[in-house]
Amino acid sequence: MTSTTRSVQTWMATENEAELESLVSEVTEGKTTLVNIVKALGEYLTSEEDKIRTKGVELLSSVIARCPADKLTRQAVRVLLAFLCQKLEDTETIIPALKGLLSLARTSNCLPEDAPAIAKALFTHAKMNVLVQTVRHTVFSILDALVDRHRQTLKELNNEFLSGYLRMAEGEKDPRNLLVAFAIDRVLIIEFDIKDYIEAFFNVTFCYFPITFRPPPNDPYGITTDDLKAALRGCLTATPEFGRMAIPLFLEKLTAGSPATKRDTLSTMSACFPVYGSGLARSSARELWNHLKLEIFQPTDNITADMALSCTQELVKTIYAPGQEDQKEDDEIEGLAQDVCQECTKILREPEKSQARPAIKVLCAFMSTTPSVARYTISKVVPYLMQLFRAIEETGARVSTLLLLSDVIAAARDATDKDSTPALLPFKDEVFGVATTGLTSASMRAPGIACMLGLVSTQGLLTDEELGFVVHKATEVLSEAAQSDEDEADILKLLTTITGLTPHHVVEQTLPTLFSALPENPPASTDLVAHAKYRRTLEALKTLCQKAELFEVFMVRLTTRVELLCVPASADPDADPEARAAYAYAILKTISRTLAVKVEEKHVDVSKYIERHVPRVFNLFVYASVTLPGGLHSRLISAAAETVDLVCQTLSTERFQSFLEGTFRVFVDGDVSGDIAQGQFKIPAGWKGPFADGASDAQKSLIVLFAGSVVSAYKENTIPVTSLSAFLDQLLQWSLQDTTSHVQQIAAWKIVSSLVNKHTPEVLEFLNDKVAVFWPTRFEDVGLDADNHRRTIGCWVYLARALLVQNHSLTAPFVDRLFEVFPRADIGWDAAKALGRLVDPHAEDGAVLVKKHRAVTRILHVQKFVSTVLPRIIDGATAKEGGEAVQLSYLVGLTALIRAIPKALYASYMPTLIPLLLRGVDLPDDEIRANVIDTFLAAADGDTPEKSLISAHATSLVTKMLKYSRVVEMRNVRVRVAALKYLGVIPAIVRYDVVHPVKARVVKELVEALDDPKRAVRREAVEARTTWFKAAA
Amino acid sequence: MQVDLPYELKLIATLSGHEDRAWHLAWNPTKPLLASCSGDRSVRLYSYSPSALDFRLAASIPTGHTKSVRAVAWAPSGKTLVTASFDANIGVWEREEDDEDGAGEWECLTLLEGHETECKSVAYSSTGTLLASCSRDKSVWVWEVQPDADFECLGVMMEHTQDVKCVAWHPTEELLASASYDDTIRFYIDDPSDDWYCAATIQAHESTVWSLAWSPDGRFLASASDDKTVKIWKRTGQFQFKEVLVLTGHERAVFSLAWGKGKGGARSLGWLASTGSDGIIFVRELQEAEDTVTERLLTKVHDAHGVHDINTVAWCPTTGLEDILGSAGDDGNCKIWRIEPTGV
């Protein structure tokens, strides 16, 4: 007995996988053939016992399925096909037989001439209504394979195949099978001659429309509604023949259907129109439009309305598709387009009514259909609106008319492509006139501007003179707006749009007007309105002067203005220094904000201001620090520093190197001979730089300016000092001993931080000394008080951050030092809070160690830091030894840290954190309290009643939040706001049974916050109370 | 608190506990027991010792009404309590075993259904044999009180053209008055040969008539209105009423009136308390002069319930306590006041 026979017998007895394997490998190795296996199976395949027969064929099919293609020889395939087809007759063997057939149908040795036999066998023996889904799926798959590979031969069968197939496909319900069936349908409809079967195919496809199938939750087959929709749509759009029958069905679904159905129908129709052709579109246009109209004018919702709109577009496109034999000249467009145009323009008679909106939408939609329809529509709508505008007196209606017109203009602009002549050209002068009327009359300004915007942004419509005219008018409006304190955003948008096309008009007309609107001298500090007024002008300038040409003028004029303000020609006695400073500050701030936008958008013209702007700034401030008592206001210095910083961010390495050298000469050596501080003013002797002995406060304060010019240096730049470590030491000492203000310290520390970060390897000695000597000595020094220590901790944060952001190994010892002082009563909490500042993007130095300042940073440094520090803090906060006080310090550290980091980093610790945070809320420190509440807020985001961690504490949290929302309990506005915000989210993240019992109380007690002295708090109170009213209702 | 007024209102007790506005309160005529009702659908009962006036919560009845309980009223016997609710029903309540300290379980003996919409007021006739109720359905019902908490409807009067806000029985006769959103007051009696009918109507005010109160001697009727006035009507014939006095001073709608004997002299018609949306409580002594009536302002207190509306005032009927006034407000509280001569 051959091994084949043995394996077959054993398998039949045991169904042992191993036997199957060995059979397969025998075939693979050529030791036996499939035909042999059939022989070996002989008796089983004819057995009286149903089970045996089934198993027999099963084995065969399994082997076929597994054995390599090359073993399925032509001869084998032919035999097996015949064999299996015949096994279809036997209800016991049909299932495994189908499996086998599927494998074979997919092999290359299954030739066209086999296809008809297989198909016929299926048609006669596969009774779909009695087969289960999986088996039906096999049948469809076989048919799919045949249609896919042997289309031609099947086409020869045509009707026989079609009718056979249709019988099988009919009544299929399972989405998995339908996906295959739809694929087959489409091929048959397109490629076969279905003239006798159109209705049949229509029924077997359209009966599924619209697809209402919703995939079961976590459905293993991952069939989506869209898969089915797409597949079905493939069939519906397969032949124009469906058109006549389809349209009524679509319309029925559209009227009767749910919003979902409506949308599906609309997009399907859009897809079908082009296929069904212009003839049908034209003949059923009226009926279609009557239905679409409803969806547009009495929309169920906006999305559906828009889809109806684009469906209408498709319809029109189809009807007036180019190359239609009865194409007419534009002016004699007939049929739908004409009717709808008339219909909609009629509605426009009442431009202020809500129906005018959809009407204009339709007309605008027409403009992006076909060129002829677009031209036709414009030729009808534009004149109509013109005449309407002239006819009506009532302002409200005129405003609405202009608004409608602006829509038309915009639509016309977007419809015509760049280089072709603007569709609006024929009506330009009239429209331009009307738009101007709107622009120049206060009551119709907004829509007037909207129209103008459309006009100016239409390629090749307005001439340069016309643009000049617009700018002229707009400039007038702008100055009026300033007078009447109107919102000027729109008019500025118009002007900026024009600067995009051609700047010179704005340069010549608008800028002078705006500059002359800036007062020579500062208004009195009592005159708040006047101060607000020039700020508006500056805001306008900022918006307007982005483009190089304008920005240049802007810089010259404003920098000069600053100089004049800071160093008044005549120091008149009754001057108002604060007002003067405030004015100058506003201008500097405007410069820096404008620069910020330009740097952000990488404008190339920024870098040249290293010569034009920066020296003037240095010159001015140095001069002032020497000549003016007390120098210039610190706000001015920091604003100026911002401008320098921004310019520096655009420098090349080389340019930066030379700039650095200049800067160091000015600030470190106190040498202003170089061109780096050239400008308006002759700097008298007495300038030695901020670090020099006996430097005045005013001069020391210029460290801020110095910082602004250093922090964005490249790490490749060499710092022009003999020893960097030594320099840093001096700087540090200076910051701790010689500074006279916090601002000065921060500036110094920013420099230190930036340099350490970019030159770490170079300054290791410095760093080690800090950890080993500097820190201990300062904290052991009894001569130093808590303030000194706070300062030490202050600079420590800057040092540590410089290392932390690059994942440097030295970070650890720096952090350890902070932990060491946690137990100290005097500064324990300060050290703890410092932990948060180490990773707080909003910390004072946050802006230093960032990309734009070319800092050396590693990704995930925060994660790395948190993963080591957070567990440590949690332990400390919970550890009994060390006692209450130490625990509290850790708690403070925890709140500070958590506040500063993204939720993801501590989410996993939440269960442990919640009880700690609950304690934190009650610490006697509003900053901490606010932090904690913010943390709860952050944690709440994405939280749900099902998995919420705070459910257990909800009631006590509610009580606390209510307490902190009351002004009598809590003076700090930030805490009140935070508390109310959090109160507002609780109902969303806590189970009903927790919320409900407290609802009445919350609603009642929130009344007090509704009467808070601060508007910001009241707003949150209203929000929160509204949510609670809705909650558990 | 004006010092130039002869009397002042001394706050004796603040009874909090309702979770929603307190709509109404009623003193038990025979026992030291006070009932209040609220938007929270509950009724709270307070007992007190007439000497010490120490109010203690005796019971809180959830009532089972599905909407606000707008009004409560005691039968003259003091045994039965009725509740009028926005759920259109009237509840009839008695205490299971009548132990004196008022701690017994209160049970609903029966629920009078018939009104179509919110029931707004109920009242027992002086003898306790009749019960009247009114509703937004514009109707006034008169029920006969029969043994075993059985009530038979004797008449339904659909005279008003709008909500009926209040019903009030004459202190001695079987004469019923009703006040309405239609600005009128109507009077009803039982025609021996026929049914109850509306015997008279007066166009009383310029806006909703919220409340009515008969003078203790039954010769006068007071009405309070949304038009901010209180009017005194003299009964000049069986069904004739003449306006004899208009009391002004309220700054918003007047919601409630109470007319008690007070502690005035022999010629006094008693003390009239009024209150409303302005949160002011007025107490006036009325006196008769020829065919008119004169007022004497005894006292006036602003913000008696803080910033809140006051919905009801009611005099304690117990002899000796005629100077005790109760009030119920939107703050959910009931307050007990004593009217004392200033500076005592």
Next chain:
Amino acid sequence: MSEIYNPNPVIFSTNKQSKSNIHSIWLQDDEGYGSDTYFDDIVEPIDQNEIFDLIRTIYDPEHPNTLEELNVVSAPQIKISGNHLHVEFTPTVPHCGMSTLIGLSIRVRLMRSLPDRFKVDIVVKPGSHQSELAVNKQLNDKERVAAALENPALVKTIEATLQQGVV
């Protein structure tokens, strides 16, 4: 709502408010917090605009538009004196059967958003509604309002008009 009282109402473009700050002579720094108003003790009283902000976003029961867009409410129609608040609104059409519902929505929004001390009167603009007195009387009848708010169906409708929450 079977009957539409005004199928084609006038839509008004809602106007922006002036943004210029006149609290200080110093240009405000970009940070939201810190900048004055936040920590000082200056009391910012509830004013016309704040009330308007509360009711402008209420939706019209008949249209997908807010009361502001339909000019049903406007800041000048709001008067505050002490604890007395007087709100006037303008129905889109004189026969608008929705007026009481609109008024009720306004009342509910204000009841929920204002401290108890306010006594609120809500009336339709004089001459703007054919049954002006009836509507006003109903809107200001405390008992009717209270009862209305115990009517689940009605409350549902009102909640719908308040859907957007507050600004």
